[in-house]
Amino acid sequence: MQNEALRQAQIDLEASRDRYVDLYEFSPVGYITLSPAGLIEQINLTGSTLLGEDRNQLTQKRFALFVAPEERDLWQLVFMRLLGRNGNESCELMMQRKDGTLFHAHLDNLHIDGEQPQVRIALSDISDRYHAEEELRIAAIAFESQEGMMVSDSHGVIVRVNQAFTRLTGYSAAEAVGQTASLLRSGRHDKLFYDHMWQALRDRGFWQGEIWNKRKSGKVYAEWLTISAVKDPKGVITHYVGTFSDITQNKEAEAEIHRLAYYDSLTFLPNRRLLLDRLSQALAISARNGHHGALLFLDLDNFKVLNDTRGHAVGDLLLKEVAQRLRVEVREGDTVSRLGGDEFVVLLEELSVNATESAFAAQMVSEKLVSALAVPYKLDGCEFHYTTSIGVTLFHGHADSVDTLLRQADMAVYRAKRDGRNRQCFFDPTMQSKLDEHSAMVVDLRQAMQRGELALYFQPQMDNKQRIIGAEALLRWQHPQRGLVMPDVFIPVAEETGLIIPIGQWVLECACSQIKVWSEHSATRELCLAINVSPLQFRQSGFVEDVERILVATGADPHRLRIELTEGLVIENVADTINRMQVLKALGIGFSMDDFGTGFSSLSYLKRLPLDELKIDRSFVNDLVTDPNDAAIAKTIIIMGQTLGLNVIAEGVETEEQLALLKQYGCNAFQGYLFSRPIPLSAFEEFIDSVEIKELPWLRKDL
Template identity: 50%
Template sequence: MRDPIGSAAIALIAATAWLPVVFLVRSYRKRINDVHRLGNDLARTRAELQACEADLKHAQTLACAGTTQDIVEREELEASLREQREFFRLISESIGEHIAVLDLEGQRLYNSPSYRQIFGDTRELRGSDSFADVHPDDRERVQQVFKETTRTGRGQEIEYRLVRQDGSVRHMASTGRVITDQQGRAARVVVVSHDITDRKQAEQWERIAATAFESQQGMFITDAHSVILRVNQAFSTITGYSAADCVGRTPKMLSSGRHDAAFYAAMRASIEGTGVWRGEIWNRRKNGEVFAEWLTISAVRDSEGKVTHYVSALTDVSEYKAAQEEIERLAFYDALTGLPNRRLLHDRLRVAIATSARSDRQGALLFIDLDNFKTLNDTLGHDMGDHLLRQVAKRLSGCVRERDTVARLGGDEFVIMLDDLDGRTDEAAGQCRIVGEKVLAVLNHPYDLAGHEYQNTPSIGVTLFGGQHGSAIDDLMKRADLAMYEAKAAGRNTLRFFDPRMQAVVTARAALEKDLREAIRKQDFVLYYQPQVDGVGRIIGAEALLRWQHEQRGIVSPAEFIPLAEETGLILPLGLWVLETACAQAALWAAQPGREHFTVSVNVSARQFRLPNFVEQVLAVLAAGANARNLELELTESMLLDNIEDTIVKMTALKERGVSFSLDDFGTGYSSLSYLKRLPLDQLKIDQSFVRDLLTDPNDEVIARTIITLAASLGLSVIAEGVETVEQRDVLAAQGCHAYQGYLFSPPLPAADFARFLQAP
């Protein structure tokens, strides 16, 4: 890329360099006219002197006697001639012009001393041919002008080249004037010349600068205040802005908005410190298109070092950037599918491994191989095979998060890299299994291959990395590959882990999910109810707790299947069943005399609460016969933090209908008073983890007391769960908590047993 500083500076200098030349030429012309007049006077004086000398030479002796003659006039004439010669010499040496007197054949009769001084000539020039020093290419033209001058008596100005004794060439401008004798005939020619080499070079540089300024490189010149003074055609072609659009405005008109203030501050600092800035910048064309350009800005300073102008040169590098991107695409991306190739996968995997080591999080590789792909190529051809691979790539990309990587290794082999998985092995394996099962389901859908419906299945091998698992890239690839072959050996269209223990965990979770889906379909669930009592032992409500009655396992703990239901989305139909069953039971108990205010508390999952129609779903359940005042929804702190505004809107809508809210497990999460005071809560629930060691751990006692005090200050009721001893109850009562739930009063009971518990004296 060319540096525009020199060419632009030349353009500025050349634009004004001709001004002193004009004044110089005018001065020279006046001097030339003076010399011509002097030459004519000198010629006439010389002619008179020569006539006198001729008369004396041819005078005949008339007598032997001596004679005398008055020579005063002759001496005065000779003195005048010497004076004029000296005057001519002084003028010719002082005016800086090169004066020559030639005869009518062009032979030199006189040359001013300046000729030798400037042209370095040591020869005796008198009597030499004046045309011999003219450049051969100009000689004939100069001779023709000289002849025309002697013939017509009218001088002409002519420019030509003169060759110096050392061979160098100078440009000259000469004017000849004819000097006549007493009869008015041409006798001599006085030629006054001056060296115009500097002017010619300036004109040449001006043409070069003008040509450079109008080059293919965009250029613009501003004043010291960055106001645009001039732009070239290339600038207009690149940006779309004409000179009329730009002149008088600043380069800010080109700003794309992609660079911050720090970028421009660094640019200004570079120009102020070094006089130049070079770099890549994104600007905007007149049509709004943003493009990349390489920009050079140079400061132009005067003799005192003060900035007078800025010269900027820009080159559109959009095509270069596109070429770079194409090169990168060819180097790092698969040409058929557009997915990252093996090289880019290894680069990203190297970064993911390092990140995993720092964050104590795990990652995974899923090695995917299409089953019986060779058969497709053999039957329908490689074009159909390529078509299938492109569709597979698109489907795989839709199965993962944006930060994950889907790569094609070659042939029908693909790899998915998952990062930022759970730090625990079993949880990370479960996350991998979810993705793997999604991939299996998506790739099992039929493919449309140019009108042919085609069914294909994958085999998937999985290995984890980070934590206790090896981190060498080659080893990871081998493990995933081996696991993939295990999947093929197991009958294909399945998923296998490299670690057998992990495989056992994944298999167990897969079996549990299958059973859970079947249980939801058959409604193999039951609600247990744990009583909530007040300070005098009166039953004021109950918490509904879900139990799974498994055919082989018996009663399955919620801690075992609720997280799986959350991950798979099965919590939504399960949560709706719990809400419907609990509300129906609450309506039965509230119908009993004296139990109009009996409440049933139902835990709501985060996924369930985030449903856009959650409020409508609850109201529809209540419309089946339950009273909203008998329903209390228990929320956890973590689910409230995701979208506090949406949470407040939903809670407010339900509370206006009579539903109450309790904040479960308060103090175990990231409690925030700023949101706590905004939420339309009715109750805080002291978590059993604080109640369990209430009598032995001072910290738990302080936390429980603080929660009770906070609830009172916010106008909320408070209840403690996990109360198992009278001593715990008494400490809580002394601190101001008068509602309890725990085994001290009763374990969770089936509905029938709970009904009998209500009737007990």
């Protein structure tokens, strides 16, 4: 019996030991015993699994090797504190398995003193808890981000908001919690909008888009809203999370970008880009409904004068007032546009199916606009009177392109200005043929210099004893198909296209070369040669240097070269003109004022100009004998020239009577058909042989 009791006790003891071993070995916590040297003496199966190495290989291995390198110093401090006293200390470390992988661990450390001191460690993997806490921290930070956040239950009742919500809406958490999202409704969206939103949340668990909400202050603002549905494991929606940001500035910026792209910044009228778009739409509508429309091109008369005399600020005030008057005078559906500068366009749509009626309606509107814009303007405390020229063209469907219509209206306004300004003019189809001819002339003129089609003709200039004193070089164009083209035909085209600059330089080079040739012959060395210089060429920044370079290159005597300038060129910028003339005058070049008396001459600047000669315009010479006014003007110019010490030459002299009267008034130089037409160089040199040459005193170098 006693033996049986002992055997049973032994069985119970072994069972108890097995339970202990199981608890020790398979505990969810790793148990590790370290020596005072930090070496592993004992470790359970869980511990070896956590460290990623077989238990047999871990015995007598340094525990610190399984601590992540960056935290070994921390472990060493903890371990040394434990050895220095009895007791326990906990810590959290980043551990490193044998394969190099890392995990977050919690260590409960106990120092046991005795004959063989030990440190016992309970090692737990807390990676899941650490990551969960990290996610909670991130979520907390995200919830308090710069974007507004609102959490509601499944019924839409607000249960939580963040600080950004309060900042963006003006509602505190206490004011918002317990309310529904309708607290923020602006009234700009109808019921259908919200029905679609909730339907998307039910079907897809997600909605995103722009929405207009209202702050506590009552101010409506635009926001970008994202709503996500939160579901439980069974798929039942428990909450909604809304995230939003204020995009009011973005919407305002978009509106500003649109305004800058499609509207004039000064008048806020549609610009060229928007006009072209609306005109294209108008053509499409006209093609569908058969109605005619009209395009009105408006150009303010003499606007440049206002800008130049009163400054751009006053000019801008005028443009704004013009824009306002145009808006008032047209129908609501019509388009008023500013193309730039002082150019406006009015687009009239759906006038009538009848072309005549449409033209009459467009004419009525044009006349009304002319009258409205002619009313005096009060600008900057002063009253100004300005008029407008209008060009009109009709359109019907796609018969003409947008570009063609604009070109037609532009041509019509040009004609209105030509006919006296302050009026309206309809486009005449014959204008198109002139435009085509003009374009062809531009092409031909570009090639004329390369082909050698340009030539200088020479018209003699005579003294009162009919002795030759010089000549004026006049440009001619010998076109292979057009024949001889006169300057009044192609010079305006050259000035318009800028071709006048290379052509003018070519004339200057030819004239200087001819002066050099004449200087080598006794019969021609005393001749003076005059050339015309266009305002565009004269205003070129390098004009003075070009003249000096050409004189040096050709070897021409500058005292034999005379440059003729128009009054318009001189008064455009008197100071700059005088400066350029003085530099050229210092070289020996003479100056003549061409067409004198036809412009706006002023004695105040005339006496400042380094002129040598005044040229009486042919318009005063034509009727000199029969018109007392022309005679008086011619006589006045002659007396003025003599008073200022200037030579005076009359151009356009065609009869003996004109010559006699001019001589009587004291004129001492003449040019015109009475003596010779402009003729080629060979004919001019023959003419020289038949007359006497006289040297003018004011051309001598020694004076």
